[in-house]
Amino acid sequence: MEARRAQLLGAAVDLFGHRRPEDVSLDDVAAAAGVSRPLVYRYFPGGKQQLYEAAVLGAAEELIGRFEVPSEGPPTERLAAALDRYLEYVEAHAPAYGALLGGGSVAETSRTDAIVDGVRRRAGEQVLHHLGVTEPGPRLAMMVRAWIASVEAVSLSWIDEGRRQPRAELRDWLVDHFTGLLLVTATTDAEAARAAARALPQETPDSPAGTLLARLTALAPTAAHLFDRAP
């Protein structure tokens, strides 16, 4: 019983994970699992919608597992490792990711929305964990949400344009984005300033944050006039 249910679910996770939901039928799931359509209904009386929601939940668990990286080394290296695994997932499941997060999918329900929000929340908690924060104030919480929204928008654009930009370049740029956002937020928010002051000493000249700062100083001549009123 349980084995048969798992087998059907596995087929659904695979099919819904690689196609848009409207391109998967209950017959496809039955055929992939090598069973009859009525048997699928016996285990999943809610039919295609129930299988889709179960598949989204399975994908969410897979994605959440990918966020977990060891709490050691430069924080921006950890972020790069987690992002790499996220983008690898996006790449392997592009049509499904696009349908789920791009909006306007017929299979989208309040349940799938809640699952997606759960993934975002866990992603945010992981980012904050590596910054040494458990109970973020309003600005830091917004900062993390803003960056995660950016990662999703960039992933969707990447899919839309046929993934022309190499994954590693996209990952490095998204890590730079996070570092830049933390630094600008640290200039006005005390909690972000403390998080940056904890994180920066763990960075090295070769870590993503280290190379970013070296690259940024190379831009300084363009901005020299902005420091004219320094004594």
Place this chain on the structure above:
Amino acid sequence: MEARRAQLLGAAVDLFGHRRPEDVSLDDVAAAAGVSRPLVYRYFPGGKQQLYEAAVLGAAEELIGRFEVPSEGPPTERLAAALDRYLEYVEAHAPAYGALLGGGSVAETSRTDAIVDGVRRRAGEQVLHHLGVTEPGPRLAMMVRAWIASVEAVSLSWIDEGRRQPRAELRDWLVDHFTGLLLVTATTDAEAARAAARALPQETPDSPAGTLLARLTALAPTAAHLFDRAP
């Protein structure tokens, strides 16, 4: 005929602009316009959904108008002015904005999604216009989309938390976010570097970008060790 239609539409724009779509009925629109329900149907045979889509289109036109600011002065001051008008709109129409962009609304259709995407596209074109760019390459296009997704996520968070953070603070932080994102992107993308090199000379010590750079240099001591291998 045309006047009556405009009157009904005005009532719908007002009602749908201040409440969630599920909290507006066709009777509400009829009552607000001082007409009978059958008369509403005569002008809008598609009923509530047609009125909602017309209202979303009206809101989109209003928002797009708010993005337009004069092409003079420091670019980050122009961005602050446009953002201020955007957030003012979000504040005045919080329930409607939340329902439209927060996802999971019953009234969301491929037509309302397309209208929202149109607003995003115009916002992106405006941002690029002030950077002197008309045909952005893939990275710069993604950068603008990422920042607009951040603005939306932040606006939704702001609504969810009951708009506790002052609008001006949020605006200034979002402008800092944009400046930081442009600068980090400029370290790896030639087009972004050219845009930054065009924009920075137009900034002043008192403009948002000018004060951000002064604030950032104050963080430098924490990062001094990252420059240890400089000759």
